[in-house]
Amino acid sequence: MMKTLVFDVYGDFGHFKKFYTTSSPLTFAFPPPPTVRGMLGAIIGVDKNDYLDVLSHDKCKIAVRILSPVKKIRMGLNHINTKGNYWIPAKKGSHEARTQIRTEFLKNPAYRLYVCHEDDQIQNRFVENIRSHKTVYTLSLGLSELLADFKFVGLSEFTERKNGEGHITTVIPMSVIDEYGITFEKDKKYFKEKIAMEMTRDRVVERYEDVIFEVQGKTIYARTNIYWEDEKGERIIFF
Amino acid sequence: MKYLYRSGAANGADLSPTAKLSGKPEGTFDRKILGWFNILDDKKTKLTDAEKIFLNGIRDVLKENAGFIKREILTIREKTPKKEGIVVTLKIKNQDLTKYVGDFPVFREFLKKQVNDKAFSISAANKMCSICGEKKATVFGNLDTYAFYTLDKPGYITGGFDEAKAWRNFPVCPECKLALEEGKKFVESNLTFKFCGIRYNLIPKFILGEYGISDEIIDIFTNTSRIVSLKQKVMERIANDDEEILDVLKDLNDVITLNFLFIQKSNAAERILLNIEDVFPSRIRKIFDIKHEVDYVYNSNFTFGTIRNFFSKSDPNKRDYDLDGYFLDIVDRIFKDRPVSFYFVLQFIMKKIRDEFINDRYFYLSVRNGMMSVSFLEKLELIKMEEDIMEESIFDGMFKKYGPAFETPLKRGLFLLGSLTELLLRKQYKERSSKPFMKNLKSLKMSERDFKSLLPEVQNKLEEYDSFDKGKRMLAAEASNYLLQAGDNWKMPVDEMNFYFACGMNLVNDVADIIYPDKKVAEQELGQEEANQ
Numbered sequence: 049m050m051k052t053l054v055f056d057v058y059g060d061f062g063h064f065k066k067f068y069t070t071s072s073p074l075t076f077a078f079p080p081p082p083t084v085r086g087m088l089g090a091i092i093g094v095d096k097n098d099y100l101d102v103l104s105h106d107k108c109k110i111a112v113r114i115l116s117p118v119k120k121i122r123m124g125l126n127h128i129n130t131k132g133n134y135w136i137p138a139k140k141g142s143h144e145a146r147t148q149i150r151t152e153f154l155k156n157p158a159y160r161l162y163v164c165h166e167d168d169q170i171q172n173r174f175v176e177n178i179r180s181h182k183t184v185y186t187l188s189l190g191l192s193e194l195l196a197d198f199k200f201v202g203l204s205e206f207t208e209r210k211n212g213e214g215h216i217t218t219v220i221p222m223s224v225i226d227e228y229g230i231t232f233e234k235d236k237k238y239f240k241e242k243i244a245m246e247m248t249r250d251r252v253v254e255r256y257e258d259v260i261f262e263v264q265g266k267t268i269y270a271r272t273n274i275y276w277e278d279e280k281g282e283r284i285i286f287f
Numbered sequence: 288m289k290y291l292y293r294s295g296a297a298n299g300a301d302l303s304p305t306a307k308l309s310g311k312p313e314g315t316f317d318r319k320i321l322g323w324f325n326i327l328d329d330k331k332t333k334l335t336d337a338e339k340i341f342l343n344g345i346r347d348v349l350k351e352n353a354g355f356i357k358r359e360i361l362t363i364r365e366k367t368p369k370k371e372g373i374v375v376t377l378k379i380k381n382q383d384l385t386k387y388v389g390d391f392p393v394f395r396e397f398l399k400k401q402v403n404d405k406a407f408s409i410s411a412a413n414k415m416c417s418i419c420g421e422k423k424a425t426v427f428g429n430l431d432t433y434a435f436y437t438l439d440k441p442g443y444i445t446g447g448f449d450e451a452k453a454w455r456n457f458p459v460c461p462e463c464k465l466a467l468e469e470g471k472k473f474v475e476s477n478l479t480f481k482f483c484g485i486r487y488n489l490i491p492k493f494i495l496g497e498y499g500i501s502d503e504i505i506d507i508f509t510n511t512s513r514i515v516s517l518k519q520k521v522m523e524r525i526a527n528d529d530e531e532i533l534d535v536l537k538d539l540n541d542v543i544t545l546n547f548l549f550i551q552k553s554n555a556a557e558r559i560l561l562n563i564e565d566v567f568p569s570r571i572r573k574i575f576d577i578k579h580e581v582d583y584v585y586n587s588n589f590t591f592g593t594i595r596n597f598f599s600k601s602d603p604n605k606r607d608y609d610l611d612g613y614f615l616d617i618v619d620r621i622f623k624d625r626p627v628s629f630y631f632v633l634q635f636i637m638k639k640i641r642d643e644f645i646n647d648r649y650f651y652l653s654v655r656n657g658m659m660s661v662s663f664l665e666k667l668e669l670i671k672m673e674e675d676i677m678e679e680s681i682f683d684g685m686f687k688k689y690g691p692a693f694e695t696p697l698k699r700g701l702f703l704l705g706s707l708t709e710l711l712l713r714k715q716y717k718e719r720s721s722k723p724f725m726k727n728l729k730s731l732k733m734s735e736r737d738f739k740s741l742l743p744e745v746q747n748k749l750e751e752y753d754s755f756d757k758g759k760r761m762l763a764a765e766a767s768n769y770l771l772q773a774g775d776n777w778k779m780p781v782d783e784m785n786f787y788f789a790c791g792m793n794l795v796n797d798v799a800d801i802i803y804p805d806k807k808v809a810e811q812e813l814g815q816e817e818a819n820q
Contacts, residue, residue, distance in 0.1 A: 251447075
């Protein structure tokens with residue numbers, strides 16, 4: 049049994065940059081686990097150098113559910129042009145002062161996060177802060193400009209179960225799915241993305257994984273070798 | 288492999304002593320072939336004594352015979368047709384044995400070293416590769432397969448702007464780097480298409496991997512025709528392919544989606560103009576279905592090019608296509624089933640229509656294209672038309688044919704007024720070979736007040752020409768009736784009012800069929816303008 053905090057985060061815009069794009073940034077459909085850990089760090093105020101350690105994969109379990117259909121739009125962002133490692137505030141030769149980067153954003157993103165930390169003290173700090181709508185650092189959806197709001201949903205007891213089949217509400221790492229264990233249903237749109245799963249405190253990714261999700265936020269019927277179920281029968285997969 | 292060619296910097300040598308012959312053949316030899324051996328003068332070059340002797344020997348021979356070689360190159364160049372390219376390489380003969388550059392390990396190793404030199408500048412040992420997901424002895428951090436991943440600005444380096452640690456962002460092992468490069472080549476040579484003149488890569492995505500997917504489907508992605516557009520012939524084939532894919536997928540219990548990657552290349556930079564991700568074949572099929580419907584109604588061939596007409600250049604005199612962004616956004620919305628702003632699209636349609644109208648060029652064609660585009664978007668339910676319950680009218684059948692585009696009294700009134708005006712213009716043209724009344728149409732920028740005063744003006748003029756016959760009276764009465772129903776303060780943008788008016792001008796034939804049941808009379812009234820359409 050795992051006492052799990054369930055809460056929603058949402059905002060007007062979000063951007064979770066795909067790691068393989070720099071000059072034309074594209075966004076993931078949902079925050080990858082290291083990003084979620086960063087958000088959790090902001091909520092209880094863990095230093096940016098420590099959060100990947102304090103909230104590491106083996107200490108803090110997280111699951112992400114997409115609540116609103118994933119919508120992506122593009123906008124131009126005006127950056128200062130630091131090409132060649134320096135910035136000249138005015139145009140000089142071919143060096144423009146600024147550069148416009150067309151960036152992909154998520155519009156009206158909303159996610160339900162499931163968080164379970166092994167340290168009761170930390171877990172309680174999460175619950176307290178979320179309940180009283182407080183954070184230590186400002187919460188944002190990927191970029192500091194994209195502010196996020198959040199809402200306490202509840203505390204649930206999730207039980208770990210092995211080998212089962214059913215509707216799963218969260219995004220699912222491919223590794224837990226049995227071979228051809230997904231039932232593709234009509235009117236559902238399935239997408240797959242490779243994301244960083246585990247990151248060390250010095251920001252080195254230890255594990256990448258393909259994750260499958262339904263883009264409209266609907267459930268996925270899958271046969272998995274592990275899942276977690278609460279008293280209401282909701283099935284989720286922790287990363 | 289035996290020539291071991293790989294291009295280097297534009298002004299420097301290539302990565303092996305093999306070069307493509309350029310404008311000045313003799314220069315190519317000096318710069319590229321002999322130039323390659325300059326690495327022998329570089330102190331950083333690490334070579335064994337045997338290798339040094341071997342390479343120096345070749346260089347000496349080449350230098351000694353430079354004059355002869357260059358003359359030979361020139362002779363061969365002159366003898367060969369200009370359009371045929373020539374590659375210059377070394378061939379080393381030792382008695383009966385002939386060897387090429389690629390046969391010597393020293394050239395191969397140098398090439399590999401040069402290729403990976405840049406990559407090695409930002410790399411790490413024993414780290415996880417982000418592509419294969421395995422721990423590898425070396426991972427590179429500055430991949431340049433696609434130029435939309437660059438580290439040329441510190442802001443691109445997440446986690447501290449530290450270039451030396453940039454490998455943490457996107458670590459790729461040498462094997463995956465090679466696979467990526469090969470993949471890019473494959474996509475560029477097989478899966479690159481043009482969409483209304485804009486290049487894109489079509490990248491299929493198999494949700495559960497390739498396993499179990501028949502070769503037939505893989506084949507579809509390598510042998511599809513080069514131009515993906517909604518042109519009839521190609522379309523049918525794509526539609527068929529589409530069905531095949533779905534059919535097979537159904538049995539395979541697998542899912543395929545399509546990514547359309549529009550990349551703009553400018554010099555060395557590559558920017559993602561648009562990445563339409565995960566389009567289901569069924570959506571493409573729906574787009575084709577709607578295209579068919581539009582084709583049927585307008586008896587024409589609707590393609591994305593029809594929309595492109597309005598979204599290419601903001602000014603026809605401009606050199607560059609500056610509306611690509613808008614066009615691609617509309618394409619994105621069509622593929623992803625997201626709403627389109629009617630007024631936004633209309634603004635560009637009217638701009639083009641006015642331009643053609645003022646310059647007396649392809650006005651009718653533009654109006655038709657505009658109507659087809661609006662109809663296409665409307666049928667895809669991307670724009671929503673206002674609809675009112677309408678009184679019965681003799682024109683009902685005609686309006687119904689065009690869907691909900693004309694389902695309010697005001698739209699119908701403007702449309703019929705447009706037709707009536709067109710009949711007057713044709714009459715004028717028939718009588719005096721010019722259309723002086725056109726100036727009353729204010730370059731199609733008429734306001735509510737203009738339209739209200741236009742009807743009596745048109746009627747008057749028709750009287751003057753003694754042409755206000757029964758049919759036209761009926762048309763004027765209907766137009767007036769609808770405009771009266773619309774009341775005052777129309778609350779419709781000028782662009783939209785003029786659009787419906789232009790539609791009426793364009794579809795005057797449909798109207799004439801109704802008001803003149805006698806075909807001969809209709810033809811006479813329409814005059815020779817018909818031939819211009």
